[in-house]
Amino acid sequence: MNDIQGSYNTAAVDYHAILKDYHHSDPFEIGGLDYFRALVSDGPVGDLGCGTGRVTAYLAGQGLDVFGVDLTPGMVEVARREYPELRFEVGSLLGLDLKDGELAGALAWYSLVHTPREELPVAFAELFRVLRPGGVLAHGFKVGAGSRPLTQAYGHAVDLQVYMYDVPEVAGLLADAGFVEVATLTRAALPAEKDAGQAALIVRKPQ
Template sequence: MSEDDWLADTRTSYDTVAESYAGQLRDALTGEPYLRAALKLFAGQVGVGRVADVGCGPGHVTAYLHELGVDAFGIDLSPAMVDIARRDHPGIRFEVGSMTDLDLPDASVAGLLAFWSLVHIPDAVIPAVFDGFRRVLRPRAPLLVGFHAGHGSRLKTEGYGGHPMRVHVHRRRPEQVASWLRDAGFTIEAQLLLDPDQAAPGAVLFALRAA
Protein backbone atom coordinates (compact mmCIF):
# COMPACT_ATOMS: atom_id res chain seq x y z
CA MET A 1 0.00 0.00 0.00
CA SER A 2 1.36 3.40 -0.97
CA GLU A 3 1.54 6.35 1.41
CA ASP A 4 -1.28 8.05 -0.46
CA ASP A 5 -3.48 4.95 0.00
CA TRP A 6 -3.14 4.55 3.77
CA LEU A 7 -3.34 8.29 4.37
CA ALA A 8 -6.51 8.51 2.28
CA ASP A 9 -8.01 5.52 4.08
CA THR A 10 -7.19 7.04 7.47
CA ARG A 11 -8.65 10.43 6.52
CA THR A 12 -11.85 8.90 5.12
CA SER A 13 -12.26 6.57 8.09
CA TYR A 14 -12.03 9.34 10.67
CA ASP A 15 -14.21 11.67 8.65
CA THR A 16 -16.82 8.89 8.74
CA VAL A 17 -16.64 8.22 12.50
CA ALA A 18 -15.84 11.77 13.64
CA GLU A 19 -19.07 12.53 15.50
CA SER A 20 -19.25 9.12 17.23
CA TYR A 21 -15.54 9.21 18.06
CA ALA A 22 -15.82 12.67 19.59
CA GLY A 23 -18.78 11.57 21.69
CA GLN A 24 -16.88 8.61 23.10
CA LEU A 25 -13.71 10.58 23.87
CA ARG A 26 -15.24 13.82 25.14
CA ASP A 27 -14.83 12.84 28.82
CA ALA A 28 -12.19 10.14 28.31
CA LEU A 29 -9.51 11.83 30.42
CA THR A 30 -11.79 11.93 33.46
CA GLY A 31 -11.18 8.25 34.16
CA GLU A 32 -7.48 8.28 33.26
CA PRO A 33 -5.51 9.65 36.25
CA TYR A 34 -2.13 8.51 34.93
CA LEU A 35 -2.68 10.12 31.54
CA ARG A 36 -3.76 13.35 33.22
CA ALA A 37 -0.62 13.19 35.37
CA ALA A 38 1.52 12.65 32.26
CA LEU A 39 -0.07 15.65 30.57
CA LYS A 40 0.48 17.81 33.67
CA LEU A 41 4.13 16.78 33.76
CA PHE A 42 4.49 17.57 30.06
CA ALA A 43 2.81 20.96 30.59
CA GLY A 44 5.30 21.75 33.33
CA GLN A 45 8.21 21.02 30.98
CA VAL A 46 7.04 23.38 28.26
CA GLY A 47 8.65 26.79 28.20
CA VAL A 48 7.27 29.96 26.64
CA GLY A 49 5.76 29.32 23.25
CA ARG A 50 3.17 27.33 21.35
CA VAL A 51 2.68 23.57 21.59
CA ALA A 52 1.47 21.34 18.75
CA ASP A 53 -0.97 18.51 19.46
CA VAL A 54 -0.37 16.43 16.34
CA GLY A 55 -3.22 14.09 15.48
CA CYS A 56 -5.49 15.96 17.88
CA GLY A 57 -8.78 14.34 16.82
CA PRO A 58 -11.74 16.17 18.39
CA GLY A 59 -9.42 18.34 20.47
CA HIS A 60 -10.15 17.10 24.00
CA VAL A 61 -6.46 16.74 24.89
CA THR A 62 -5.60 20.09 23.29
CA ALA A 63 -8.31 21.68 25.43
CA TYR A 64 -6.99 19.96 28.57
CA LEU A 65 -3.53 21.38 27.90
CA HIS A 66 -5.14 24.82 27.60
CA GLU A 67 -6.70 24.31 31.01
CA LEU A 68 -3.18 23.64 32.31
CA GLY A 69 -1.99 26.98 30.93
CA VAL A 70 -0.33 25.65 27.75
CA ASP A 71 -0.67 27.62 24.50
CA ALA A 72 -1.61 24.49 22.56
CA PHE A 73 -3.02 24.16 19.05
CA GLY A 74 -4.24 21.06 17.22
CA ILE A 75 -3.45 19.47 13.87
CA ASP A 76 -5.40 16.54 12.43
CA LEU A 77 -5.59 14.70 9.14
CA SER A 78 -9.40 14.56 9.19
CA PRO A 79 -11.28 17.74 8.19
CA ALA A 80 -14.39 16.44 9.97
CA MET A 81 -12.42 16.01 13.21
CA VAL A 82 -11.05 19.53 12.89
CA ASP A 83 -14.57 20.90 12.36
CA ILE A 84 -15.74 19.19 15.57
CA ALA A 85 -12.69 20.40 17.51
CA ARG A 86 -13.37 23.98 16.41
CA ARG A 87 -17.05 23.63 17.33
CA ASP A 88 -16.43 22.07 20.75
CA HIS A 89 -13.44 24.20 21.71
CA PRO A 90 -13.89 27.71 20.30
CA GLY A 91 -10.96 30.00 20.84
CA ILE A 92 -8.39 27.25 20.30
CA ARG A 93 -6.66 26.95 16.94
CA PHE A 94 -7.20 23.72 14.99
CA GLU A 95 -6.03 23.04 11.46
CA VAL A 96 -5.99 20.22 8.93
CA GLY A 97 -2.57 18.68 8.33
CA SER A 98 -0.55 15.50 8.29
CA MET A 99 2.26 14.50 10.62
CA THR A 100 3.99 13.04 7.56
CA ASP A 101 4.44 16.58 6.21
CA LEU A 102 4.08 19.13 9.00
CA ASP A 103 3.45 22.63 7.66
CA LEU A 104 5.34 24.34 10.49
CA PRO A 105 8.58 26.34 10.38
CA ASP A 106 11.80 24.89 11.72
CA ALA A 107 12.26 25.19 15.50
CA SER A 108 8.90 26.93 15.83
CA VAL A 109 7.18 25.04 18.67
CA ALA A 110 8.01 24.83 22.37
CA GLY A 111 6.60 21.33 22.71
CA LEU A 112 4.89 18.60 20.71
CA LEU A 113 2.36 15.95 21.66
CA ALA A 114 1.46 12.82 19.66
CA PHE A 115 -1.10 11.10 21.88
CA TRP A 116 -2.15 7.79 20.33
CA SER A 117 -2.00 9.45 16.91
CA LEU A 118 0.87 7.29 15.64
CA VAL A 119 -1.14 4.07 15.79
CA HIS A 120 -2.04 4.07 12.07
CA ILE A 121 1.39 5.13 10.79
CA PRO A 122 3.33 2.24 9.18
CA ASP A 123 6.65 1.30 10.78
CA ALA A 124 8.54 2.33 7.66
CA VAL A 125 7.20 5.89 7.94
CA ILE A 126 7.78 6.44 11.68
CA PRO A 127 11.46 7.52 11.36
CA ALA A 128 10.51 10.27 8.89
CA VAL A 129 7.68 11.39 11.16
CA PHE A 130 10.07 11.65 14.11
CA ASP A 131 12.54 13.56 11.94
CA GLY A 132 9.71 16.00 11.23
CA PHE A 133 8.95 16.34 14.93
CA ARG A 134 12.58 17.16 15.62
CA ARG A 135 12.65 19.72 12.81
CA VAL A 136 9.75 21.77 14.14
CA LEU A 137 10.73 21.57 17.84
CA ARG A 138 13.07 24.05 19.44
CA PRO A 139 16.31 22.69 20.91
CA ARG A 140 15.68 21.01 24.29
CA ALA A 141 11.90 21.23 23.79
CA PRO A 142 9.80 18.33 25.15
CA LEU A 143 8.01 15.65 23.17
CA LEU A 144 5.30 13.40 24.62
CA VAL A 145 4.33 10.28 22.68
CA GLY A 146 1.54 7.87 23.67
CA PHE A 147 0.80 4.63 21.82
CA HIS A 148 -0.52 1.07 22.00
CA ALA A 149 2.15 -1.16 23.53
CA GLY A 150 2.71 -4.68 22.25
CA HIS A 151 3.38 -6.51 19.01
CA GLY A 152 1.79 -6.77 15.60
CA SER A 153 -0.90 -4.99 13.59
CA ARG A 154 -4.52 -5.59 12.70
CA LEU A 155 -6.88 -4.18 10.12
CA LYS A 156 -9.78 -2.30 11.72
CA THR A 157 -12.86 -2.33 9.50
CA GLU A 158 -15.50 -1.06 11.92
CA GLY A 159 -15.51 1.22 14.93
CA TYR A 160 -17.00 4.06 16.95
CA GLY A 161 -20.72 3.50 16.57
CA GLY A 162 -20.41 0.67 14.07
CA HIS A 163 -19.30 2.87 11.19
CA PRO A 164 -17.04 1.41 8.48
CA MET A 165 -13.32 2.08 8.74
CA ARG A 166 -10.21 0.89 6.98
CA VAL A 167 -7.13 1.52 9.11
CA HIS A 168 -4.30 -0.65 10.35
CA VAL A 169 -3.78 -0.42 14.10
CA HIS A 170 -0.13 -0.94 15.08
CA ARG A 171 1.09 -2.03 18.52
CA ARG A 172 4.73 -1.31 19.27
CA ARG A 173 7.30 -2.17 21.89
CA PRO A 174 8.35 0.90 23.90
CA GLU A 175 12.02 0.06 23.34
CA GLN A 176 11.47 0.17 19.55
CA VAL A 177 9.76 3.57 19.72
CA ALA A 178 12.56 4.83 21.98
CA SER A 179 15.14 3.59 19.49
CA TRP A 180 13.44 5.44 16.62
CA LEU A 181 13.36 8.59 18.73
CA ARG A 182 17.06 8.37 19.59
CA ASP A 183 17.90 7.88 15.92
CA ALA A 184 15.92 11.05 15.14
CA GLY A 185 17.90 13.10 17.65
CA PHE A 186 15.86 12.82 20.85
CA THR A 187 16.93 11.99 24.38
CA ILE A 188 14.54 9.71 26.28
CA GLU A 189 13.65 11.17 29.66
CA ALA A 190 11.06 8.73 31.04
CA GLN A 191 8.75 5.86 30.13
CA LEU A 192 5.38 4.90 31.60
CA LEU A 193 3.59 1.60 30.93
CA LEU A 194 -0.18 1.77 31.44
CA ASP A 195 -2.44 -1.19 32.30
CA PRO A 196 0.34 -3.79 31.84
CA ASP A 197 -1.94 -6.59 33.09
CA GLN A 198 -4.67 -5.79 30.56
CA ALA A 199 -5.08 -7.08 27.03
CA ALA A 200 -4.39 -3.67 25.50
CA PRO A 201 -1.66 -1.84 27.47
CA GLY A 202 -0.50 1.62 26.55
CA ALA A 203 2.84 3.37 26.82
CA VAL A 204 3.93 6.98 27.20
CA LEU A 205 7.43 8.24 26.40
CA PHE A 206 8.86 11.60 27.46
CA ALA A 207 11.69 12.86 25.27
CA LEU A 208 13.65 16.03 24.62
CA ARG A 209 14.90 17.29 21.30
CA ALA A 210 18.69 17.31 21.45
CA ALA A 211 20.33 20.72 21.31
Protein backbone atom coordinates in the same frame (compact mmCIF):
# COMPACT_ATOMS: atom_id res chain seq x y z
CA MET B 1 -6.07 -0.94 3.69
CA ASN B 2 -5.86 2.08 5.98
CA ASP B 3 -8.33 4.83 4.99
CA ILE B 4 -7.60 7.18 7.86
CA GLN B 5 -9.26 10.31 6.50
CA GLY B 6 -12.35 8.54 5.20
CA SER B 7 -12.83 6.53 8.37
CA TYR B 8 -12.47 9.45 10.77
CA ASN B 9 -14.48 11.82 8.58
CA THR B 10 -17.34 9.35 8.94
CA ALA B 11 -16.90 8.78 12.67
CA ALA B 12 -15.83 12.26 13.84
CA VAL B 13 -19.03 13.35 15.61
CA ASP B 14 -19.52 10.07 17.48
CA TYR B 15 -15.79 9.78 18.18
CA HIS B 16 -15.95 13.07 20.03
CA ALA B 17 -19.12 12.19 21.91
CA ILE B 18 -17.53 8.95 23.17
CA LEU B 19 -14.02 10.20 23.98
CA LYS B 20 -14.34 13.89 24.84
CA ASP B 21 -14.00 13.27 28.60
CA TYR B 22 -11.83 10.14 28.47
CA HIS B 23 -8.77 11.73 30.08
CA HIS B 24 -10.76 12.46 33.22
CA SER B 25 -11.28 8.72 33.77
CA ASP B 26 -7.78 7.42 32.98
CA PRO B 27 -5.08 8.27 35.57
CA PHE B 28 -2.38 7.07 33.17
CA GLU B 29 -3.37 9.54 30.48
CA ILE B 30 -3.81 12.49 32.80
CA GLY B 31 -0.49 11.64 34.46
CA GLY B 32 1.33 11.62 31.14
CA LEU B 33 -0.27 14.87 29.99
CA ASP B 34 0.46 16.64 33.27
CA TYR B 35 4.07 15.44 33.22
CA PHE B 36 4.45 16.85 29.72
CA ARG B 37 2.78 20.12 30.70
CA ALA B 38 5.15 20.58 33.64
CA LEU B 39 8.19 20.26 31.37
CA VAL B 40 7.19 22.68 28.63
CA SER B 41 8.63 26.18 28.80
CA ASP B 42 6.90 29.29 27.50
CA GLY B 43 6.05 29.10 23.83
CA PRO B 44 3.67 27.45 21.40
CA VAL B 45 2.72 23.79 21.76
CA GLY B 46 1.38 21.70 18.90
CA ASP B 47 -1.12 18.91 19.59
CA LEU B 48 -0.22 17.06 16.43
CA GLY B 49 -2.85 14.52 15.49
CA CYS B 50 -5.30 16.27 17.78
CA GLY B 51 -8.46 14.48 16.67
CA THR B 52 -11.47 16.49 17.83
CA GLY B 53 -9.40 18.58 20.22
CA ARG B 54 -10.16 17.11 23.63
CA VAL B 55 -6.49 17.02 24.70
CA THR B 56 -5.80 20.39 23.07
CA ALA B 57 -8.55 21.88 25.21
CA TYR B 58 -7.26 20.17 28.36
CA LEU B 59 -3.76 21.54 27.87
CA ALA B 60 -5.12 25.01 27.10
CA GLY B 61 -7.03 24.83 30.36
CA GLN B 62 -3.73 24.08 32.10
CA GLY B 63 -2.27 27.31 30.78
CA LEU B 64 -0.38 26.19 27.67
CA ASP B 65 -0.37 28.18 24.43
CA VAL B 66 -1.57 25.23 22.36
CA PHE B 67 -3.09 24.62 18.94
CA GLY B 68 -4.17 21.46 17.15
CA VAL B 69 -3.36 19.83 13.82
CA ASP B 70 -5.11 16.75 12.42
CA LEU B 71 -5.05 14.85 9.15
CA THR B 72 -8.84 14.58 8.90
CA PRO B 73 -10.98 17.59 7.93
CA GLY B 74 -14.02 16.11 9.67
CA MET B 75 -12.17 15.88 12.97
CA VAL B 76 -10.91 19.45 12.64
CA GLU B 77 -14.44 20.65 11.87
CA VAL B 78 -15.72 19.10 15.10
CA ALA B 79 -12.77 20.53 17.08
CA ARG B 80 -13.43 24.04 15.78
CA ARG B 81 -17.11 23.76 16.65
CA GLU B 82 -16.52 22.36 20.14
CA TYR B 83 -13.60 24.62 21.08
CA PRO B 84 -14.02 27.83 19.05
CA GLU B 85 -11.55 29.71 21.23
CA LEU B 86 -8.70 27.45 20.04
CA ARG B 87 -6.91 27.13 16.70
CA PHE B 88 -7.13 23.91 14.67
CA GLU B 89 -5.67 23.16 11.25
CA VAL B 90 -5.61 20.26 8.81
CA GLY B 91 -2.15 18.77 8.33
CA SER B 92 0.01 15.65 8.42
CA LEU B 93 2.72 14.61 10.88
CA LEU B 94 4.70 13.42 7.88
CA GLY B 95 4.94 16.98 6.53
CA LEU B 96 3.93 19.73 8.95
CA ASP B 97 3.31 23.29 7.79
CA LEU B 98 5.48 24.63 10.62
CA LYS B 99 8.83 26.40 10.68
CA ASP B 100 12.01 24.77 11.93
CA GLY B 101 12.22 25.16 15.70
CA GLU B 102 8.79 26.78 15.97
CA LEU B 103 7.46 24.79 18.93
CA ALA B 104 8.36 24.64 22.61
CA GLY B 105 6.42 21.40 22.92
CA ALA B 106 4.81 18.81 20.69
CA LEU B 107 2.28 16.15 21.50
CA ALA B 108 1.87 13.05 19.33
CA TRP B 109 -0.69 11.45 21.63
CA TYR B 110 -1.76 8.22 19.94
CA SER B 111 -1.46 10.16 16.70
CA LEU B 112 0.61 7.44 15.02
CA VAL B 113 -1.41 4.34 15.91
CA HIS B 114 -2.32 3.91 12.23
CA THR B 115 1.23 4.54 10.99
CA PRO B 116 3.32 1.57 9.82
CA ARG B 117 6.85 1.02 11.12
CA GLU B 118 8.55 2.25 7.97
CA GLU B 119 6.93 5.69 8.27
CA LEU B 120 7.76 6.29 11.95
CA PRO B 121 11.29 7.63 11.25
CA VAL B 122 9.79 10.21 8.88
CA ALA B 123 7.29 11.34 11.51
CA PHE B 124 9.89 11.48 14.28
CA ALA B 125 12.28 13.47 12.10
CA GLU B 126 9.50 15.95 11.36
CA LEU B 127 8.68 16.30 15.06
CA PHE B 128 12.37 16.89 15.79
CA ARG B 129 12.52 19.55 13.07
CA VAL B 130 9.62 21.64 14.37
CA LEU B 131 10.79 21.64 18.01
CA ARG B 132 13.18 24.29 19.25
CA PRO B 133 16.35 23.19 21.10
CA GLY B 134 15.22 22.06 24.53
CA GLY B 135 11.69 21.43 23.27
CA VAL B 136 9.72 18.49 24.65
CA LEU B 137 7.79 15.76 22.82
CA ALA B 138 5.27 13.38 24.39
CA HIS B 139 4.47 10.36 22.25
CA GLY B 140 1.65 8.05 23.34
CA PHE B 141 1.15 4.68 21.68
CA LYS B 142 -0.13 1.13 22.07
CA VAL B 143 2.34 -1.45 23.34
CA GLY B 144 2.66 -4.80 21.63
CA ALA B 145 3.75 -6.34 18.36
CA GLY B 146 2.31 -6.35 14.88
CA SER B 147 -1.00 -4.86 13.82
CA ARG B 148 -4.66 -5.68 13.54
CA PRO B 149 -7.46 -4.46 11.28
CA LEU B 150 -10.20 -2.28 12.73
CA THR B 151 -13.45 -2.45 10.82
CA GLN B 152 -15.97 -1.18 13.39
CA ALA B 153 -15.39 1.76 15.74
CA TYR B 154 -17.37 4.56 17.35
CA GLY B 155 -20.57 3.14 15.90
CA HIS B 156 -19.36 3.17 12.29
CA ALA B 157 -17.77 0.94 9.71
CA VAL B 158 -14.14 1.99 9.33
CA ASP B 159 -11.12 0.81 7.36
CA LEU B 160 -8.12 1.14 9.65
CA GLN B 161 -5.01 -0.75 10.68
CA VAL B 162 -3.91 -0.40 14.31
CA TYR B 163 -0.17 -0.77 14.92
CA MET B 164 1.45 -1.73 18.23
CA TYR B 165 5.11 -1.31 19.10
CA ASP B 166 7.57 -2.42 21.75
CA VAL B 167 8.77 0.40 23.96
CA PRO B 168 12.52 -0.19 23.30
CA GLU B 169 11.89 -0.12 19.55
CA VAL B 170 10.10 3.24 19.69
CA ALA B 171 12.69 4.63 22.12
CA GLY B 172 15.41 3.62 19.68
CA LEU B 173 13.68 5.31 16.75
CA LEU B 174 13.27 8.51 18.75
CA ALA B 175 16.96 8.38 19.70
CA ASP B 176 17.86 7.86 16.04
CA ALA B 177 15.91 11.05 15.24
CA GLY B 178 18.06 12.94 17.75
CA PHE B 179 15.87 12.98 20.87
CA VAL B 180 17.08 12.26 24.41
CA GLU B 181 14.94 10.44 26.95
CA VAL B 182 13.22 12.30 29.78
CA ALA B 183 10.69 9.74 31.04
CA THR B 184 8.99 6.50 30.07
CA LEU B 185 5.54 5.63 31.40
CA THR B 186 3.84 2.31 30.73
CA ARG B 187 0.83 0.41 31.98
CA ALA B 188 -0.72 -2.98 31.30
CA ALA B 189 -3.86 -3.30 29.22
CA LEU B 190 -7.17 -2.75 30.97
CA PRO B 191 -9.88 -5.42 30.57
CA ALA B 192 -11.59 -3.39 27.84
CA GLU B 193 -8.32 -3.03 25.90
CA LYS B 194 -8.18 -6.27 24.03
CA ASP B 195 -4.59 -6.64 23.03
CA ALA B 196 -2.36 -3.74 24.00
CA GLY B 197 -0.92 -1.94 26.97
CA GLN B 198 -0.15 1.75 26.78
CA ALA B 199 3.05 3.78 26.79
CA ALA B 200 4.06 7.42 26.84
CA LEU B 201 7.62 8.35 25.95
CA ILE B 202 8.60 11.89 26.88
CA VAL B 203 11.76 13.08 25.15
CA ARG B 204 13.62 16.32 24.60
CA LYS B 205 15.45 17.90 21.67
CA PRO B 206 18.97 18.68 22.92
CA GLN B 207 19.97 22.30 23.51
